[in-house]
Amino acid sequence: MVKKRLLKAPKAYKNPGFLSGKDARPLRILSEFLEPLSRFNYYNVKDTIVFFGSARIKSRSETIKDLRELVKNGSGRKAHTKNYEQKLLQAEIAVEMSRYYEDAIELSRLITLWSKKRKSNNRLLVCSGGGPGIMEAANKGAILAKGESIGLNISLPFEQYPNPYITPKFNFEFHYFFMRKLWFMFLGKALVAFPGGFGTLDEFFELLTLLQTQKVGKKMTVILYGQNFWNKIIDFKALVKYGMISPKDLDLFSFADTPKEAFDILAKSLKENYPEFR
Numbered sequence: 001m002v003k004k005r006l007l008k009a010p011k012a013y014k015n016p017g018f019l020s021g022k023d024a025r026p027l028r029i030l031s032e033f034l035e036p037l038s039r040f041n042y043y044n045v046k047d048t049i050v051f052f053g054s055a056r057i058k059s060r061s062e063t064i065k066d067l068r069e070l071v072k073n074g075s076g077r078k079a080h081t082k083n084y085e086q087k088l089l090q091a092e093i094a095v096e097m098s099r100y101y102e103d104a105i106e107l108s109r110l111i112t113l114w115s116k117k118r119k120s121n122n123r124l125l126v127c128s129g130g131g132p133g134i135m136e137a138a139n140k141g142a143i144l145a146k147g148e149s150i151g152l153n154i155s156l157p158f159e160q161y162p163n164p165y166i167t168p169k170f171n172f173e174f175h176y177f178f179m180r181k182l183w184f185m186f187l188g189k190a191l192v193a194f195p196g197g198f199g200t201l202d203e204f205f206e207l208l209t210l211l212q213t214q215k216v217g218k219k220m221t222v223i224l225y226g227q228n229f230w231n232k233i234i235d236f237k238a239l240v241k242y243g244m245i246s247p248k249d250l251d252l253f254s255f256a257d258t259p260k261e262a263f264d265i266l267a268k269s270l271k272e273n274y275p276e277f278r
Contacts, residue, residue, distance in 0.1 A: 049127065
């Protein structure tokens with residue numbers, strides 16, 4: 001009987017079946033910590049300003065175009081349907097909300113210009129969730145200032161693709177939400193939360209909880225951008241009234257309504273909290 005020589009089995013760390021299975025989940029989780037860590041260390045990235053906000057907010061030019069097309073297509077109707085009126089209202093609201101897209105661009109631009117003027121090697125980079133909407137605007141602002149920025153994208157069932165304004169070497173793709181959140185906080189020195197939905201609220205409140213319970217071993221500046229929006233969807237004073245939070249918990253964050261106002265808060269707090277930014 002002639003013995004056939006077996007082919008070598010793949011090494012465990014080169015075995016796709018094993019690496020994608022449930023038993024290797026701890027390895028995948030660890031990889032989503034170690035790979036970004038390696039890249040950030042290589043490029044000497046130590047400090048970030050994190051932008052949170054809705055993926056659904058579009059630019060002013062795009063929303064105005066959508067509104068005009070809707071009006072044009074509906075102008076010939078003798079009687080507007082309820083469905084049309086609802087779409088018209090949504091389009092008008094989208095135009096109104098587009099100011100936050102434009103403001104996110106400008107704030108990111110101001111931060112990036114300020115960072116480029118600093119002599120320290122500890123670069124202060126804008127960091128977003130890597131997708132469309134406010135995330136896109138944040139990365140776009142850095143490009144306009146001829147700077148670099150980070151995108152921490154997440155794989156979703158409806159395929160959220162990274163926006164085109166992320167610096168390619170800082171384009172990351174995560175599977176685990178909690179590892180993505182860790183990287184938002186790990187290098188973050190400040191956070192600006194623009195209007196958003198469940199995801200923005202989740203990220204914002206998790207950070208507030210960490211700050212409230214002193215689980216964050218550093219000082220972080222937190223800004224809610226768009227006071228009118230935030231006070232409409234969250235009654236912070238009611239939380240104090242009913243004893244769910246203490247009055248001093250309201251000091252964990254500030255409000256801002258213009259890019260200049262937000263930038264001034266960020267610059268002042270960074271200089272106060274970190275000697276390297278003075």
